[in-house]
Amino acid sequence: MPALRLKTKLVLAIAGMVGAIVAVLATLYISEVVKQRFHEVYAIADVINQHVFAVAKPALGVDLSSSRIDQNDPKQVENAIQELLQFDTGIAAVLESATGDSPSVLDVCIVDAQGLALLHTNPALQGTIVAPREDFSQVVNGGFRRQLKLIYGPTQTFDVRYPLVRAATGQPFGEVRVGVHTAFLQVQIKPQIQSALEFSGAAIFLSLILAAALSNLTLRPLAAISRRLDLISSGKAEPAEKPSQRSDEYGTVSTKIERLGRQMRDVKEVFSALKENLDQMMANLQDGVMLFTSDFNAVLVSASAERFIGRPRGEMLGRQPQEIFNQDSRLGRAILDAFSSRQPVGQEEIENEHGRHIQVSLDFIEEHGERIGALLTLRDAESVHRIEDEIELSRRLAAIGRLTSGVAHEVKNPINAIVVHLEVLRQKMKEIDPDTRRHMDVIGSEIQRLDRVVQTLVDFTRPVELRLHDMDLNKIVDDVVALASPAAEKYSVMLERPSGLEPLPVRIDADLVKQAILNIVLNGVQAMPTGGVLYINTRREGENGLITVCDQGMGIPENIRDKIFNLYFTTKSGGTGIGLAMAYRVVQLHHGSVEFTSIMEHGTTFYLRFPLVELPPNGGEQAAGTPQRQVSPA
Numbered sequence: 001m002p003a004l005r006l007k008t009k010l011v012l013a014i015a016g017m018v019g020a021i022v023a024v025l026a027t028l029y030i031s032e033v034v035k036q037r038f039h040e041v042y043a044i045a046d047v048i049n050q051h052v053f054a055v056a057k058p059a060l061g062v063d064l065s066s067s068r069i070d071q072n073d074p075k076q077v078e079n080a081i082q083e084l085l086q087f088d089t090g091i092a093a094v095l096e097s098a099t100g101d102s103p104s105v106l107d108v109c110i111v112d113a114q115g116l117a118l119l120h121t122n123p124a125l126q127g128t129i130v131a132p133r134e135d136f137s138q139v140v141n142g143g144f145r146r147q148l149k150l151i152y153g154p155t156q157t158f159d160v161r162y163p164l165v166r167a168a169t170g171q172p173f174g175e176v177r178v179g180v181h182t183a184f185l186q187v188q189i190k191p192q193i194q195s196a197l198e199f200s201g202a203a204i205f206l207s208l209i210l211a212a213a214l215s216n217l218t219l220r221p222l223a224a225i226s227r228r229l230d231l232i233s234s235g236k237a238e239p240a241e242k243p244s245q246r247s248d249e250y251g252t253v254s255t256k257i258e259r260l261g262r263q264m265r266d267v268k269e270v271f272s273a274l275k276e277n278l279d280q281m282m283a284n285l286q287d288g289v290m291l292f293t294s295d296f297n298a299v300l301v302s303a304s305a306e307r308f309i310g311r312p313r314g315e316m317l318g319r320q321p322q323e324i325f326n327q328d329s330r331l332g333r334a335i336l337d338a339f340s341s342r343q344p345v346g347q348e349e350i351e352n353e354h355g356r357h358i359q360v361s362l363d364f365i366e367e368h369g370e371r372i373g374a375l376l377t378l379r380d381a382e383s384v385h386r387i388e389d390e391i392e393l394s395r396r397l398a399a400i401g402r403l404t405s406g407v408a409h410e411v412k413n414p415i416n417a418i419v420v421h422l423e424v425l426r427q428k429m430k431e432i433d434p435d436t437r438r439h440m441d442v443i444g445s446e447i448q449r450l451d452r453v454v455q456t457l458v459d460f461t462r463p464v465e466l467r468l469h470d471m472d473l474n475k476i477v478d479d480v481v482a483l484a485s486p487a488a489e490k491y492s493v494m495l496e497r498p499s500g501l502e503p504l505p506v507r508i509d510a511d512l513v514k515q516a517i518l519n520i521v522l523n524g525v526q527a528m529p530t531g532g533v534l535y536i537n538t539r540r541e542g543e544n545g546l547i548t549v550c551d552q553g554m555g556i557p558e559n560i561r562d563k564i565f566n567l568y569f570t571t572k573s574g575g576t577g578i579g580l581a582m583a584y585r586v587v588q589l590h591h592g593s594v595e596f597t598s599i600m601e602h603g604t605t606f607y608l609r610f611p612l613v614e615l616p617p618n619g620g621e622q623a624a625g626t627p628q629r630q631v632s633p634a
Contacts, residue, residue, distance in 0.1 A: 051098070106179040109177050116128070136159060151190060155183045330350055344364055362376050419451070425440075493528050493531055517608065520579075527551050547609075554601055554603075587608055593607075
């Protein structure tokens with residue numbers, strides 16, 4: 001089934017909306033008309049009932065004590081009242097006039113308790129038992145659907161009843177029945193319904209015409225926009241000399257289309273530039289790279305591929321593998337077999353006819369189970385071997401580094417001896433001239449600096465023996481706060497630590513972790529030389545325990561944030577550049593992480609995460625029997 005045009009959809013939508021509104025309004029109008037007419041007929045019949053009752057009331061309330069009948073005999077009393085009603089000319093006149101005043105009233109009668117017609121507008125039924133008809137009040141209150149069925153169905157007659165009660169005794173005597181015929185209602189209401197339906201149809205037809213005109217007027221700018229987009233997509237559109245002056249939606253869309261056209265032209269220029277850059281990159285690649293589409297047409301060929309295949313790039317672009325590779329050569333045969341079997345090749349080394357070793361890698365690219373292309377890589381195996389030799393050299397250099405750490409460890413003993421003998425020499429030389437003292441001070445200072453460098457080298461190159469215990473991370477932080485309090489008081493810094501925190505069980509080397517947290521806390525204290533508040537908090541974060549250290553210092557400049565964990569990097573005049581590097585290393589040894597955020601002039605926040613463990617059944621720390629493990633530096 002063909003899709004509907006936008007214009008047709010718009011016309012149908014408007015016509016449907018108008019039709020729905022008209023249908024609802026017409027239904028409401030017709031229901032009100034029908035309801036009103038039925039109530040009017042019921043009201044007329046009720047008025048006739050009350051009129052008849054008012055006229056018959058004297059006969060019902062007559063005093064029979066002076067008559068000769070036995071008032072204790074109900075039958076005699078009833079017969080006497082029936083004679084009064086039947087011979088009352090006023091009642092007969094009211095009954096006759098009732099049927100003539102309203103076309104919807106078919107007949108009127110007065111019946112006794114047994115349904116015997118005492119008076120009836122139809123003389124043939126007087127003195128007979130009149131069967132009761134359906135009460136008209138049920139039709140009036142029965143709803144619109146039933147009333148509509150009566151109007152378009154066969155004519156029916158209903159009764160509107162009014163009870164007759166003797167005033168003297170309060171006993172029911174009979175009732176007044178007014179017969180209502182639906183023929184007049186049908187004649188009266190059907191034309192009104194017909195007029196409403198005709199008006200509704202005319203309104204819907206007019207809405208179709210207006211919708212067609214409106215759709216033409218609305219979609220006219222859309223056609224212009226479509227033509228403009230076609231020109232832009234074909235690359236024939238030129239920039240508009242001046243933007244559209246219209247301020248409506250068409251003007252807005254036209255402006256956006258012009259902007260889109262400019263962006264597409266810019267993207268085209270950027271794409272051309274990228275293509276040129278890509279060609280330059282491919283020309284500098286040592287590996288031969290070929291990219292194939294889903295139907296195995298070569299769309300990208302690097303310059304180095306010419307060296308491996310022996311054909312110019314221009315002859316390979318847009319060709320199939322069987323048109324590029326020679327079936328008679330070992331390399332071509334291996335590649336064509338892989339394409340034919342759709343089997344990837346992973347770093348397979350092939351020796352060609354000239355004795356050159358080539359590593360071949362073929363990967364079939366798929367997305368959502370659908371093949372979208374293939375990537376062929378040709379690499380000189382001799383270059384790969386050279387890289388492997390360089391990696392092996394790096395491993396040997398690492399071994400030399402470990403050897404260097406051992407040498408550094410041995411250097412510490414002579415340094416310590418020099419320091420001791422230098423101090424003894426100072427004590428023996430009682431009178432030292434200033435020049436000699438200055439030289440000795442320089443020697444002492446340099447020896448101390450050399451000692452710090454050697455000690456740091458030893459610490460960072462030797463394996464660390466972790467003494468792991470099950471601890472509560474909150475207790476470790478509390479101990480750090482106690483250790484850092486004197487330094488915080490010196491800088492007028494208040495350490496704020498919340499209480500009542502949930503336990504955070506971790507398995508750590510308490511001494512190393514304390515030192516790591518202390519280094520970060522002291523850095524935060526020293527970052528606030530004029531005082532402030534240092535917030536230290538701990539909480540659970542998933543499967544980790546999180547320590548947050550937040551200061552109110554000046555923050556860390558953005559240009560050095562990636563260097564603060566480097567060994568020997570420091571911005572303080574008396575700093576060593578070891579504290580943060582040591583903290584980072586300790587956290588890594590515990591399989592945790594260290595991160596930070598910093599806002600200039602607002603402070604820095606460090607986040608230390610340690611994996612949580614389950615507490616043993618008896619809880620608390622387990623200092624004894626905890627296994628130790630040897631961990632190499634990260």
